[in-house]
């Protein structure tokens with residue numbers, strides 16, 4: 001059993017300080033995430049060492065379009081989540097009671113994960129991505145792997161909802177090289193009703209990472225009737241430009257019915273409209289989960305040249321050395337060849 005970090009004893013229980021839920025957990029109970037448990041006054045990370053998935057993915061699948069484009073990354077996930085999104089895309093590993101998993105699952109040490117990642121170096125692997133379910137709630141395991149990965153010269157990528165307290169986030173930023181963060185909406189009502197959390201901490205996470213030298217890209221899943229209002233989206237974009245930065249790439253993604261949400265998929269016209277609004281504020285905007293030509297390639301903000309083409313293969317020959325082949329403008333991101 002692995003004792004968790006970031007908690008304090010309080011009354012007869014323990015107060016978890018990892019994410020903004022700040023759960024007060026009595027002996028024998030779990031926090032909201034269903035993976036951190038009070039056992040005799042100690043907070044235990046029950047999913048430490050447990051992997052639900054491991055794959056070699058394209059880095060574009062995270063999605064990161066400006067971080068080592070065209071390369072691959074060894075991607076791992078565990079179980080549980082600190083949010084309750086009604087449309088959860090990975091609910092089989094993210095939502096529910098995992099106590100049966102904790103009893104039976106084998107454990108993989110951080111060193112073994114790194115050894116597995118290193119086996120893929122001939123397949124263009126750049127490192128390890130913490131993804132599939134929410135890695136915040138396997139914080140200690142992710143951090144211990146990331147420390148080992150750094151020693152081995154690997155990159156660390158975190159794909160996250162950003163719902164984390166500032167202290168653990170800053171500790172993590174010492175070893176995570178790139179973040180792909182979900183911004184799920186732009187109202188507290190949306191976050192409360194659809195995700196069971198709050199917006200303000202996610203905005204703070206984005207602002208903290210944006211001010212650092214870590215790579216950041218942001219995802220926005222468009223759910224019809226819930227977060228597709230153009231006036232609200234424009235307010236989001238104003239904040240994004242001012243507090244996150246016009247140079248941080250934004251991915252606008254199409255929603256499909258999943259888990260407890262049954263409304264129809266996002267109309268393509270809605271994606272196009274929000275894309276056009278976002279382009280007024282952000283240098284690089286993409287449309288995902290739909291086969292559109294619009295919002296697929298990387299266009300140089302300086303001269304309008306197509307510098308990275310994403311078809312079945314990734315053609316990044318127009319971004320040699322991280323600069324536009326035509327006008328020489330430096331492109332956002334890193335890892336260009």
Ligand code: SF4
Pocket residue numbers: 016017018019020021022023030031032033034036082137
């Ligand atoms: S990480 Fe889990 S236990 Fe800790 S505050 Fe968040 S939901 Fe609660």
